[in-house]
Amino acid sequence: MSDHSRNLAEPSVRPRRSVLYMPGSNPRALEKAKSLAADGLILDLEDAVAIDAKVAARDLVCAAVKEGGYGAREVIIRVNGLDSPWGEADIKAACAAGPDAILLPKVESAVLVRQVEQMMQEFDAPAHTKIWCMMETPRGMLRAEEIAGASDRLTCFVMGTSDLVKDLHAHHTLMRLPVVTSLGLCLLAARAEGLDILDGVYLDLDDAEGHRASCQQGLEFGFDGKTIIHPKQLADANETFAPSAAELEYAVKIIAAYQAAEKQGKGVVVVDGKLIENLHVENAKRLVSLADAIAALAE
Structure with a gap:
């Protein structure tokens, strides 16, 4: 891009074309993430970690974040829910590590967001550490508007379409008609409050054509990018969500x-x-x- 084009642009934004989930209990994966072409990395302490590995994964992820080496990639820690035995300790450790954001799972109310915001203040989280919310339950969909406006520290919604489809007793389909209403509600709420919003994952790793179609549909819906579960999905997300x-x-x-x-x-x-x-x-x-x-x- 020319200097002239830069002069025409608005203040810079943060790309979130591809945000890759990485299992927090796998040190090799955390190291490999430093070389992957992802705009963002979600270092996961929740779904990707077995119960008996939760504490060790927390220590591993927080040490990795403190050590750095991820370049300009956005680094996010997904914690366990506050209703779990690990949630509060996860948040406290994450605040000390200072990632770009803490991702809260299964958010269903503005009260939860404000509670975490207060905890982050008590645990002296750095100002640059923001709150992201997983939107993945029917109640979360119905309360998307109040959640989006809950805190100035909240900057991004992440769609959890796998859990959502399960809770709806629906099916994963090519056009995603069973979740169109849910996606729309979260998109409306996010845009009304000036938040970014990321599309859910595509589960079939052997269906590259289906993943490309899902990325294109997400772009057309209005998402800023897509969450990814394998590095081989990165290129399509990066290409689709970048201006041609x-x-x-x-x-x-x-x-x-x-x-x-x-x-x-x-x-x-x-x-x-x-x-x-x-x-x-x-x-x-x-x-x-x-x-x-x-x-x-x-x-």
């Missing part, structure tokens, strides 16, 4: 034309035969800013 060269070229063209028209006092802008309004310019600036952030992450 053609989109960027058109975005820069729109911004430049609109700025030129403003300087000339013109109220109407037409680019390639299409009427351009402020909403188009805002989206164009978002795409340029995202492309710049992706380029910076790659460096």
Whole structure:
């Protein structure tokens, strides 16, 4: 991207095209994550860790976060629920480790988010450590609006579609019609409060075509990126959720034309035969800013 295009962009955003789950009990996986082309890493203490390995995984993950070496990748610790024997200790240890975010599982109320926010203050979590929420239960879907507005520290929703499908007694389908309502409710709530939101995982690791289609559908729905369960899914998510060269070229063209028209006092802008309004310019600036952030992450 040219310096000129950067001048046209809005303040930079954080790419979350691909966010990879890594089992917190596996030291080799935690080390390998440092070389993977993921925008973000969820170091998991919950579903990916057996009960008898919970404490050891906590120590391993928090030590890895403190040691660093993950570059510009966003590092998130998914803790166990507060209703479990490990939840409070997980949060306390995570606050001391200082990841980019703490991911709360199965969030169903604003009360829980505010409770964790208070705990993070008590445990002296650094200011840069944010709260992310797993949205994966029917009650969570129905309370998405109140959850999204619960805390200024909350910055991202993560869809847990596997648990959601199970709780709904539904089926995983190509078009995901059984969960469209749930996805829509969370997308609306997230956007209303200025949060990012990540699509759920695609479970069939041998179905690359299906995964690409799922990424494309997620982009069309409005998600910022996709959660991933295997490194071989990264490339498709990164490509799908990044602006294409053609989109960027058109975005820069729109911004430049609109700025030129403003300087000339013109109220109407037409680019390639299409009427351009402020909403188009805002989206164009978002795409340029995202492309710049992706380029910076790659460096």
